[in-house]
Amino acid sequence: MTSELPAASRTFLTDAATRKFLTDPHTATFTTLRPDGTPHVTPVRFTFDTAAGLARVTTRAGARKARNVAAGGPAARIALCQADGFRWVTLEGLATVTDDPARLAKAVRRYTDRYRAAPPAPPDLVVIEIAVDRVLTLPRGLPSAASRAE
Known part of the structure; x- marks a missing residue:
């Protein structure tokens, strides 16, 4: 699963500060929609x-x-939003759930690299993969949310 990011989103991801922010060990909010259409928001590591x-x-x-x-x-569209003070990045895209062993292994390895500890390993472990097609963030140096890319 891969995605082609729009030019505005690619611009943010070429910014070294944004890329670093997405590798620092922060927690994010993960937003999905329940079957009744209401949002479900939960903290995650990703x-x-x-x-x-x-x-x-x-x-x-x-x-x-x-x-x-x-x-x-x-x-199934989701949004992940990682924030630290006034710095934030939201990743949006289509999501799928898989228990494929190779994909799980890659997810666990990348998680362990980022957070310096393995994720919990319940017997029914799955990975949600999000093909990111939109990135929202404040451009560096701009304090206003009105300046974000959409």
């Missing part, structure tokens, strides 16, 4: 593979976020 355009979140297959993504089918 990784972002700039080259592949993929964000990855490991979780239990039975977790609400995984069930929401699975219920959304191929049109």
